[in-house]
Amino acid sequence: MYEGDRNLPAYPNQFQGFWLFWQLRFKCNLNTNPPNNVKDLAYLNKYFWKYKGLLSFGILFTIISVLFQIIPAQLVRYAFDSVSDMIKIYPLYDEFENQQDTIYELFAFSVLLYGVLIVIMALIRGVFLFMVRQTIIVMSRHIEYDLKNEIFKQYQNLPLSFYRRNNTGDLMARISEDVNHVRMYLGPVVMYGLSMLISFTLVVSFMLSIHIKLTVFSLLPLPILSFGIYYINSIVNRQSTKIQESLSQMTSFVQEAFSGIRVLKSFVREDDSYQQFTLHSEDYKVQSLKLAMVNALFFPMMLLLIGFSTILTIYVGGIEVIDGTITAGNIAEFIIYINMLTWPVAALGWISSMAQRAAASQKRINEFLQEENDIISTENISKSIAGKITLRNVSFTYADSGIEALQNIDMQINAGETVAILGTTGSGKSTFANMLCRLYDATEGEILVDDTPIKNYNLDSLRSQLGYVPQDVFLFSDSIRNNIRFGVPKLTEEELVQASEDADLQGNIEQFPKGFDTELGERGITLSGGQKQRVSIARAIARNPKIMILDDCLSAVDTKTENTILNNLKRIMKNRTSIVISHRVSSAKLADKIYVLDDGKIVENGTHQELINQNGTYKELYDKQLQSEEEAVS
Ligand SMILES: Nc1ncnc2c1ncn2[C@@H]1O[C@H](COP(=O)(O)OP(=O)(O)OP(=O)(O)O)[C@@H](O)[C@H]1O
Ligand SMILES: [Mg+2]
Incomplete structure (x- = not known):
């Protein structure tokens, strides 16, 4: 039965997507310093303006892809309602066996038709999702390229004293890690943010137009989900920072061991060096295991809350069906809507934590970009000199x-x-x-x-x-x-x-x-x-x-x-x-x-x-x- 399957994700793609996303976030998740001024990100608006074409198409494609997600939910409602109609009508024709067969075939055909339509919609949606990525993620890559060039140009312009004040590792981090954090904001955060806003607006208005009370009840657990994800994500970000630090310590150690290999060997310190490496490695392992535990909490929590939402919908919806205010098809439709909302709501926590991280990175980048070169020419004289x-x-x-x-x-x-x-x-x-x-x-x-x-x-x-x-x-x-x-x-x-x-x-x-x-x-x-x-x-x-x-x-x-x-x-x-x-x-x-x-x-x-x-x-x-x-x- 449909209800029986509810504890398993009805839309595996969403979950797979989320899972990939979650993993991706780990890979890119290097450094998070909580609350930051998101205003720092305003610097990037000039780039959004530069690529406004890609961005506008991205928004358009997102709207279309969301619509093609909503329409199948309505088709499911029609399919459900026609099945329940059939269940009612079928026994009435008990005495007319031939007509019963015809009715059965008619219903079977219409259900099949709904099925085929749903598949077609999913395919169309897939095409538009592809286009969304091709516009917004492509835009983020273009901006990343521009930003890196801008930073490097500024680096080349800054005086020697600047290089004395800042160490190379820091300069490298800004042009690589920090830009990467900012790119996560420009790409995935904008993309999922848009999709969240649009799905939420469209889906909730559809839900409200069907039944207000049922909408309120089924949405009740979702804020908890969003907050929970934000919370877990913050822990994960913190833990990832520790892992990153541990990893960079290990990397520096290994680097030094390689570059100093001549001294190391001539002073017979190989064993000692190995022992030290084991310590670094151990630290990295301990931190990673902690992260694995926090991570393991994520899915059970998410599934629990979705399950809770579903039960509430079926329970409250069931009462409404008995009262005759909505049909059984509406419940099925609602369950799909909730599934559609789970992702945006979960993404909300993720988005805010990623945006904060990007803001911290952009702040560091801005500090460099605003740095002024004090070695300047007052009169800009260009002439051939004699050498006095x-x-x-x-x-x-x-x-x-x-x-x-x-x-x-x-x-x-x-x-x-x-x-x-x-x-x-x-x-x-x-x-x-x-x-x-x-x-x-x-x-x-x-x-x-x-x-x-x-x-x-x-x-x-x-x-x-x-x-x-x-x-x-x-x-x-x-x-x-x-x-x-x-x-x-x-x-x-x-x-x-x-x-x-x-x-x-x-x-x-x-x-x-x-x-x-x-x-x-x-x-x-x-x-x-x-x-x-x-x-x-x-x-x-x-x-x-x-x-x-x-x-x-x-x-x-x-x-x-x-x-x-x-x-x-x-x-x-x-x-x-x-x-x-x-x-x-x-x-x-x-x-x-x-x-x-x-x-x-x-x-x-x-x-x-x-x-x-x-x-x-x-x-x-x-x-x-x-x-x-x-x-x-x-
Ligand atoms: N970037 C710097 N920041 C701060 N102090 C510096 C810096 N470079 C040099 N100094 C200091 O300035 C002084 C002069 O250094 P400088 O490098 O000019 O000496 P030098 O005559 O070239 O010596 P050497 O013969 O060893 O090259 C030294 O006391 C040094 O510690
Ligand atoms: Mg010198």
């Missing part, structure tokens, strides 16, 4: 640590000069280099290039005339060729060879079977420290810069190679400015002028000979390093 650099009483303090890395620096470097900046570790040399590239701005004082304040230059124009070789060499996982021509994509083959010759790299490259096409990084070969530094120098030389800044980038090459590179530089940087930063006196020998930095201050300056004659810090360094070099040779 003047520092007037420049001081710099790192805002985050409060360390005063440079104090009252005065310096004058004429165009075409080669200048060496020497100093012990932590004396502020890299800070100085960063300021010339305008990665940071001076806290006090002024830097001028060709007598124009550095802040007046257009950033791109200024930076494109600099050749900066940073202290911590960074090469991309790409071919040597692409690494060298990174700053000048149109570099010709001759220029490429010339740059690598000037960086004293050509000899090494010729040894590689694939030459310039040798791949570096994860999938390629690992260069030695000195080779990496030279690729990095070749990359800067290839730009043909007006000012070259080498930040301690000869530390890993021997003094002979250093000499060759510096001599080459002298030739190619003729009439251009070179700044060689080093803690090695040998790098300074060829310089026209030497500045000695100590603890953020210039303690000496002059030519090599002048400084030797001064008999100060430079002379001391010179003697010490000369001595150790001699010791190394002997």
Whole structure:
């Protein structure tokens, strides 16, 4: 009997859908921080507007698909009523056997017809459900793409200080996990939200038009269902956060174990590492089991409440049928309606919890998007520079640590000069280099290039005339060729060879079977420290810069190679400015002028000979390093 089947879902698709949805939510459910301002999501409205076409069609298709769900419920009512009519009429024709057969066939045919119609409706609904997904989920994917690009563009625009304040993991999380949470809102939440609103409005109005009292009774348990799901979902979200944390701890641990495998093995710590992994793994298991238990509560609760709704409908409906206010078909119709409502009502709890999670993520994303770049150009001057650099009483303090890395620096470097900046570790040399590239701005004082304040230059124009070789060499996982021509994509083959010759790299490259096409990084070969530094120098030389800044980038090459590179530089940087930063006196020998930095201050300056004659810090360094070099040779 129909009623007998009520404890099993009459619409398995709904339940399967929900189940899939539920599982999907687990996969994507990474981080939930309760109550958040849903206003943060308003930022996304501009995207809804951009894709208004898809959204409008999505709404239209949702309405149609809901209608095609409601019509079958009415067909079931007609089928039921005709069956009960037949039960009444059939015995009246007891004496006319032939006519009884005809009546039977007629009824059987009409029931079959209803059946076929219901199947057709279901098929049509299926087509429209497909269209709903094709519009709304597709829209969410488009917005996800746009949002990721917007965030990445902003990332590229933000200054170095921003990257100091935020760790890489956090930046990555915003562009991946947070965007994913937001996408869940843009896609499934909007889709199910719409379907919930539309089904609820349409179905409840149909129900009310049939019988108000029966509607009220059968809907009674549904708010409890919605609240229950919201509650369970919040627990699940919290638990998922814990699982996610545990997982990320485990991942970092494994990552570190892999990257530090050399140290790990040489210190014979494999067993210890295994023990630690087991602990992480155990934690993950415990958290997952807790989640499994909460999850197990979900279905029984849902089925219980639906069952309760059904019983109420049959009971109250039964009384009404006896009173003659409604037909038996109406009860069947109502039961289907309740089934149709179960999903939207359950989704309500899910939707609100997902929307909150998305709001939290969007809030974090907004924080980044609203972050302003403080390194800006005041007058946007784009001009070719000669390379004269003047520092007037420049001081710099790192805002985050409060360390005063440079104090009252005065310096004058004429165009075409080669200048060496020497100093012990932590004396502020890299800070100085960063300021010339305008990665940071001076806290006090002024830097001028060709007598124009550095802040007046257009950033791109200024930076494109600099050749900066940073202290911590960074090469991309790409071919040597692409690494060298990174700053000048149109570099010709001759220029490429010339740059690598000037960086004293050509000899090494010729040894590689694939030459310039040798791949570096994860999938390629690992260069030695000195080779990496030279690729990095070749990359800067290839730009043909007006000012070259080498930040301690000869530390890993021997003094002979250093000499060759510096001599080459002298030739190619003729009439251009070179700044060689080093803690090695040998790098300074060829310089026209030497500045000695100590603890953020210039303690000496002059030519090599002048400084030797001064008999100060430079002379001391010179003697010490000369001595150790001699010791190394002997
Ligand atoms: N991003 C940063 N945030 C805060 N403090 C920093 C930062 N970078 C450097 N410092 C501090 O500023 C001071 C100068 O550092 P800097 O890197 O300029 O020294 P350096 O002369 O290049 O040293 P080395 O020869 O070791 O490269 C140091 O005390 C350092 O701890
Ligand atoms: Mg440094």
